[in-house]
Amino acid sequence: MAGVAGRLARRWSWSAFRSPVQVTCSQAFPLHVSGTAMMATQADFENAMSQVKLLKKDPGNEVKLKLYALYKQATEGPCNVPKPGVFDFVNKAKWDAWSGLGNVSKETARQNYVDLVSSLRSSESTSQVKPGAESQQGTYETLVVTSDDGITKIVLNRPAKKNAITTKMYHEIILALQAASKDDSALTVLTGNGDYYCSGNDLTNFTDIPPGGVEQKAKDSAVLLRDFVNCFIDFPKPLIAVVNGPAVGISVTLLGLFDIVYATDKATFHTPFTHLGQSPEGCSSYTFPKIMGSAKAAEMLIFGKKITAGEACAQGLVTQVFPDSTFQKEVWTRLKAFSKLPPNALKISKEIIRKNEKEKLHATNAEECQVLQSRWLSDECMNAVMGFLSKKAKL
Known part of the structure; x- marks a missing residue:
């Protein structure tokens, strides 16, 4: 050969x-x-x-x-x-x-x-950035990225903001995933620092709009979201979510693209899209009905029902739930054992399992982003987001 x-x-x-x-x-x-x-x-x-x-x-x-x-x-x-x-x-x-x-x-x-x-x-x-910079812990402003014992660990690192995802964090997660896809690790793990796994989009993203640039901002955001979700669809190695606390919005919808999802029993899962005048993303309009059935998916994606870790596990969104007191120890012991498995065999097995769905996932992602671009430009969405931010400001 x-x-x-x-x-x-x-x-x-x-x-x-x-x-x-x-x-x-x-x-x-x-x-x-x-x-x-x-x-x-x-x-x-x-x-x-x-x-x-x-x-x-x-x-x-x-x-x-x-x-x-x-x-x-x-x-x-x-x-x-x-x-x-x-x-x-x-x-x-x-x-x-x-x-x-x-x-x-x-x-x-x-x-x-x-x-x-x-x-x-x-x-x-x-790549014009300093070679290897992506894998250095201090390079990222919103993440902590380490690689050890065959595991690349990507930690959302805005604990004071409940790890809400800013535009910069979107770009940094893309870079971290691209680097992890090429490094020598067998597994890649995404988790959060602090009490929250992730509180979803930082809604101040909606206020960072130049005068007269609303339509361009919506278009750019849709392209960024599509590229971001595509990184998860295309990721070649086993991808594990270690959900250390409450998860909201896109951090929940992306879970259908992970290979394993471990959660503490203190975690909750919430997708309040309709409340904010928006619509599902992260391929959840396809993965959620497939995982949990159309009725349970509708409860979450249309009506914004918040579910517990136990409910998420029963519905197939979460692989296993652990007591919070032993969560980190049990999960990382298991992941370290997984990381000793032959890395090429892991990648090949994932490819076989996932390859027949990739085209459908990319099509779903593109459609969801196009719909969201329209939603972001709607008065209904703008009013809902501004109303939410106004309530937060009064707290």
């Missing part, structure tokens, strides 16, 4: 690959499916092809294959050319990548191509 990979690398030189006609699939960047309302235009697609030429680093053969396949799917549709011979390694790899997209529409492939190029450009921008 090493010889095959070497020949493939030599024949796919990065300088040659910068030509737009050779662009588009890779398992390193799973499929991003966007709702039709957010589909990339032909101009976006052509701009992305131009940006490929500006990439300074070779993204690797897997990414080149994905770029190739998405380009072919976006311009020609599903693969209908004969399969190359088994010893024609390069063309067979291209054919497999293109054929693997199945009946994905040209519009979806075009959007996925644009998203992938944007990710590559963004990755190069963040």
Whole structure:
């Protein structure tokens, strides 16, 4: 296999690959499916092809294959050319990548191509920061990130604000997940510092709007949310939530994307979207009915019912509940044992379990973000959020 990979690398030189006609699939960047309302235009697609030429680093053969396949799917549709011979390694790899997209529409492939190029450009921008900075504990302002004994631990670190998620924290969690996906750890754990796991969105995000920039702010926030949730959908390693206290909003809805959720018996789970004039996110409109049934999901997502850790476990949202007095000891003893398992086997097992749902999850995420963008611009949402902030100010 090493010889095959070497020949493939030599024949796919990065300088040659910068030509737009050779662009588009890779398992390193799973499929991003966007709702039709957010589909990339032909101009976006052509701009992305131009940006490929500006990439300074070779993204690797897997990414080149994905770029190739998405380009072919976006311009020609599903693969209908004969399969190359088994010893024609390069063309067979291209054919497999293109054929693997199945009946994905040209519009979806075009959007996925644009998203992938944007990710590559963004990755190069963040890599201009000091190498390895993402994994250093002191780099983040809103997180504490450590890696030890095969476990990367991402701690939400705004205890005085109940770990409410600011715009900056969104960006930092994305960076932390990207770094964790590439490090040597076997598991990645997300938890909170203090009494709360996370109190959801910091609603002051809604007040940080430049004059006349409401629509742009809503659009930017929807894109950020979509990219944020996509990181959880695409995360390649086992991802565990250690819910150390109450969880609200997006910190709850994301739980359907984790592989294991451990909770203290003091935790509660609350999704008050309707109260704030908003709608579900984090793929919960798909994962919650699947996990707990449509009626229980409606109680939480539509009517904002707060449930206990025991109820969340009974409904399948939480894997196991532990007494608060022994929570940390029992959970970390178990996680340290898990971290000794063969890391590649862990990743492969997760991929097999999750791969058939990724396209559905990305489509759901895109649709939820598009709906939320409209909700954020509505008077109903604005009035609800301002009313909530006003009540908090009086307390």
